[in-house]
Amino acid sequence: MGSQDRFGYEWDKYDFMLPMYEKQFLMWIGPDLGPEDFKDKAVLDAGCGMGRNSYWPCKYGAKEVLAFDFDQRSVEAAQKTLKDFSAAKVIYKSIYDIDFVNRFDIAFSIGVIHHLEDPKRAIQNLFRAVRPGGKMILWVYGYENNEWVVRYINPIRKITSRLPVWLTHFLAYFFSIPLWLYIHLIPQKSEYLKLIRQFKFKHLHSIIFDQLIPRIANYWKKEEVEDLVNSLPNNKKYKIHHIRNYSWTVVVDKV
Ligand SMILES: C[S@@+](CC[C@H](N)C(=O)[O-])C[C@H]1O[C@@H](n2cnc3c(N)ncnc32)[C@H](O)[C@@H]1O
Incomplete structure (x- = not known):
């Protein structure tokens, strides 16, 4: 599925x-x-x-x-x-x-x-x-260049993809708030982080949430x-x- x-x-x-x-x-x-x-x-x-x-x-x-x-x-x-x-x-x-x-x-x-x-x-x-x-x-x-996601986010996703989806949505704030502060306070080299720095907080939160919900993410x-x-x-x-x-x-x- x-x-x-x-x-x-x-x-x-x-x-x-x-x-x-x-x-x-x-x-x-x-x-x-x-x-x-x-x-x-x-x-x-x-x-x-x-x-x-x-x-x-x-x-x-x-x-x-x-x-x-x-x-x-x-x-x-x-x-x-x-x-x-x-x-x-x-x-x-x-x-x-x-x-x-x-x-x-x-x-x-x-x-x-x-x-x-x-x-x-x-x-x-x-x-x-x-x-x-x-x-x-x-x-x-x-x-390539997402090794950190595979290493750190995949283990978290294993848990959050099995929680009730509303709870995962709430837990996503624990990632989206620090990430928002990080990309706005510290100059970024990563193309991806530079891209998402332009997003409004709600959009950034939706991206984190999107990462935490699927059971399979290759x-x-x-x-x-x-x-x-x-x-x-x-x-x-x-x-x-x-x-x-x-x-x-x-x-x-x-x-
Ligand atoms: C990350 S979302 C991407 C949605 C859209 N393509 C976009 O870029 O905004 C993945 C989508 O695939 C859909 N999906 C998952 N399994 C599917 C299937 N077997 N057939 C069709 N759609 C499926 C999900 O419901 C979800 O809307």
Whole structure:
């Protein structure tokens, strides 16, 4: 399971759109793609959460954006986020159950695959949904430069991912308050810490909370990401980008 019930609590609570989500979305899809690539395209967003990533393809003129999530509260939050776009539709579905074949120009999954028990099966399903000539985009956590998260946060997560979710939300303050003080009082070298210094406290807290809730959170080395992508059928070409030195974006072209 991909901790969807726990994320549902998060998206129910943090269902607001922020202008900086656009910058994040453009960063997550990698340096080779931009707003113009979505114009008139059919787009699939797998594990959409509150719909913040589907929002931008709608703005960029996609002809269809189908977003899905395996949690009803997330689906409702995404429906609210995307309510003004006639091109958008949000459905309740698991990535393991999607049965689209050669249908979408772009299928993306941002921040989802590393939380799944069977990531290979998930991306095979997603890749099947892409039409030949289309693209699948995945953004996942990287291991490189996140060794400290694996060493110190993973053991904490083992406990907090099993506590009642409201309690984990409260406990997250014990991390978000010191972190907020640390990044604001001390000059930072880390790209990631520099990035999150720009966030409001509520957003920073949501990030910490997001880290503490999932039962599975894989931080993959580059070769593990390659191994994942190589499990796909041969009709592909792919590029891997190291995003801000702490995560991976894979863009897979279906040929
Ligand atoms: C960290 S959140 C990322 C949400 C969104 N992509 C974003 O970047 O805002 C992971 C999402 O994956 C969803 N999820 C977990 N398991 C899933 C599955 N089997 N099929 C579809 N979505 C799933 C969760 O419900 C959650 O909304």
